[in-house]
Amino acid sequence: MPMQYKQFIYHLFIYLKPHVGKLVFTSVMIMLATVLESSVPEITGRIVDELFATQRESRTAFIYAFALFGIVVLSSLFALTSTAVSSWVSNKVIMDLRVTMFAKLLKLPKSYFDQHPTGKTLSKLTFDVEQIADSASTIWLDFIKSSMTVVILISYLFYKNWQLSLTLLVLLPLMYLAVKLSSNRMRRSSIKVQKSMGDMTHLLNENISGNTLVKIYHAQSQISEKFNSLIKNIRQQHFKVDMSSSFNTAFVNILIGLSLSSVVYFSSTSLQMSAGEFLSFFTAMGMLLKPAKSLVNINKPLQNAMAAGESVFGLINEKKESNVGTKKLKKPKGAIQFNDVSFGYNHNTIVLKRINLDIKSGETIAFIGATGSGKTTIIKLLMRFYSPKQGSITVDGIDINQFEIDSFRSNIAFVDQNVQLFNDSIRGNIALGQLGTMSDKQIKLSAIAANADEFIQQLEHGFDTQIGENGVSLSGGQRQRLAIARAIAKDSPILILDEATSALDNVTEKQVQNAIHEMQKDRTTIIIAHRLSTIQKADRIIVLRHGSIIEQGTHQELLEHRGEYTQLYKHQFEN
Numbered sequence: 001m002p003m004q005y006k007q008f009i010y011h012l013f014i015y016l017k018p019h020v021g022k023l024v025f026t027s028v029m030i031m032l033a034t035v036l037e038s039s040v041p042e043i044t045g046r047i048v049d050e051l052f053a054t055q056r057e058s059r060t061a062f063i064y065a066f067a068l069f070g071i072v073v074l075s076s077l078f079a080l081t082s083t084a085v086s087s088w089v090s091n092k093v094i095m096d097l098r099v100t101m102f103a104k105l106l107k108l109p110k111s112y113f114d115q116h117p118t119g120k121t122l123s124k125l126t127f128d129v130e131q132i133a134d135s136a137s138t139i140w141l142d143f144i145k146s147s148m149t150v151v152i153l154i155s156y157l158f159y160k161n162w163q164l165s166l167t168l169l170v171l172l173p174l175m176y177l178a179v180k181l182s183s184n185r186m187r188r189s190s191i192k193v194q195k196s197m198g199d200m201t202h203l204l205n206e207n208i209s210g211n212t213l214v215k216i217y218h219a220q221s222q223i224s225e226k227f228n229s230l231i232k233n234i235r236q237q238h239f240k241v242d243m244s245s246s247f248n249t250a251f252v253n254i255l256i257g258l259s260l261s262s263v264v265y266f267s268s269t270s271l272q273m274s275a276g277e278f279l280s281f282f283t284a285m286g287m288l289l290k291p292a293k294s295l296v297n298i299n300k301p302l303q304n305a306m307a308a309g310e311s312v313f314g315l316i317n318e319k320k321e322s323n324v325g326t327k328k329l330k331k332p333k334g335a336i337q338f339n340d341v342s343f344g345y346n347h348n349t350i351v352l353k354r355i356n357l358d359i360k361s362g363e364t365i366a367f368i369g370a371t372g373s374g375k376t377t378i379i380k381l382l383m384r385f386y387s388p389k390q391g392s393i394t395v396d397g398i399d400i401n402q403f404e405i406d407s408f409r410s411n412i413a414f415v416d417q418n419v420q421l422f423n424d425s426i427r428g429n430i431a432l433g434q435l436g437t438m439s440d441k442q443i444k445l446s447a448i449a450a451n452a453d454e455f456i457q458q459l460e461h462g463f464d465t466q467i468g469e470n471g472v473s474l475s476g477g478q479r480q481r482l483a484i485a486r487a488i489a490k491d492s493p494i495l496i497l498d499e500a501t502s503a504l505d506n507v508t509e510k511q512v513q514n515a516i517h518e519m520q521k522d523r524t525t526i527i528i529a530h531r532l533s534t535i536q537k538a539d540r541i542i543v544l545r546h547g548s549i550i551e552q553g554t555h556q557e558l559l560e561h562r563g564e565y566t567q568l569y570k571h572q573f574e575n
């Protein structure tokens, strides 16, 4: 449902509240500038009547010349101050919104990231947020200035000649109608522009990071087509917004033209105005043109801002990752139990069925099974990225939902098959989350244990080498060793390895396996592996099929059992 004006203002006001003083100040400044500027028609009329139509006294000429100059200088200074303060406020609001959005982003549940394309989320923080902040001050000031000018000048026109002004006022409802009719159309187009911008950012993001595949699979033309159709859509929607806005302006211009012509005709015929009176009236009407246009056009940035508000405040109002637990988990022994756990990502499918598992403290458990059998899902539940639909998971006998989430996760180290490195130094990547507290010695020892120290030393700046976006300057094996060093450095009682050594050659894998083996001592370790050679030493191997445990035991026990594990083992061995 589109956001209502009231909701939009309510949400925006939360960010404007600390700056109310500044906003009032800029409003007063712009009001003063407006009042001064609005006195120009009266002064011009008087100049004509008192200076040009009668005697040309130099004293009067000086007074009027000085007054005009004073008005211009003062109103410019007031306008300048107002613009400076309002720009400060809108940039501050952009910054505050970005800080809030980013903080929320870090606290969103995993399911949010699974369901929302990255590019769309990026676009909220880059494009949409700027559009909202515009309304925070620029639109507001424009509105004050224009509406005040309109009110003052219309009052002035009534004061000068109410009959003529009343006739002109008939045109106002027509202007209102034009604005009303186009605003819904503009709003719909603005929302579409924002969605398309999100899609475009997503496509760009995907293709820049996936440029290797694009080249190898010669996907340039396929992707260009997609991109072209997206930007065509953006162009069309932008064009619609611009056309609605231009139509409004043209319509209002015609109405104003009609008013000006009427004034010329009536003031000189039936009303018999003096030259000065005519000039005042005519100038005031001429001066109405710009603010009236502004008021009509204010609808365009306002509709953009409202559409952006839906997107930005939608993200800010997203539900945070559930964190109702209050218990702190400090140095657990690491005994883990799955009690009758069932789970599905949505209501219709079941991915895990009644999993019962008792993992002892310090035990090494390996999960194997065909692709899609639910291995990764089990560890996602254990890391509390998702909650079981049925049953419970405990650590040291306490339901993991009872723990405060950060304190719980601080006891888990994780190495993923898709190694994620950050655009930081090697040191920053190993000591992720603990850069200020982890000693250089601990960082180095972790690197040595992960067999990463040697290649780090060969880099020009050693541990201080910046590794570039997602470690593009490193080989797959080097990246994986860094991820392992990061896990070793965290020194947690629970260790989860998801295909952690898949990118290593046989020799390096053997060395890293030794490191991992060392690391497993006194830790509960959960391993997911496709290559059975990496898990033969596990205390227990759990075989999954379609989300259920079908076999478990040591390597030897499972081979003797001659079930699915034996089949898998034979298959890999023969290969």
Ligand SMILES: Nc1ncnc2c1ncn2[C@@H]1O[C@H](COP(=O)(O)OP(=O)(O)OP(=O)(O)O)[C@@H](O)[C@H]1O
Binding pocket: 114, 345, 346, 351, 369, 370, 371, 372, 373, 374, 375, 376, 377, 378
């Ligand atoms: N975020 C998600 N939303 C919906 N379904 C998902 C999601 N993640 C996984 N699934 C589905 O859940 C099932 C189990 O997936 P899971 O990743 O746990 O399997 P896996 O055994 O780890 O597979 P692989 O060995 O290929 O990594 C699959 O059918 C998969 O399609």
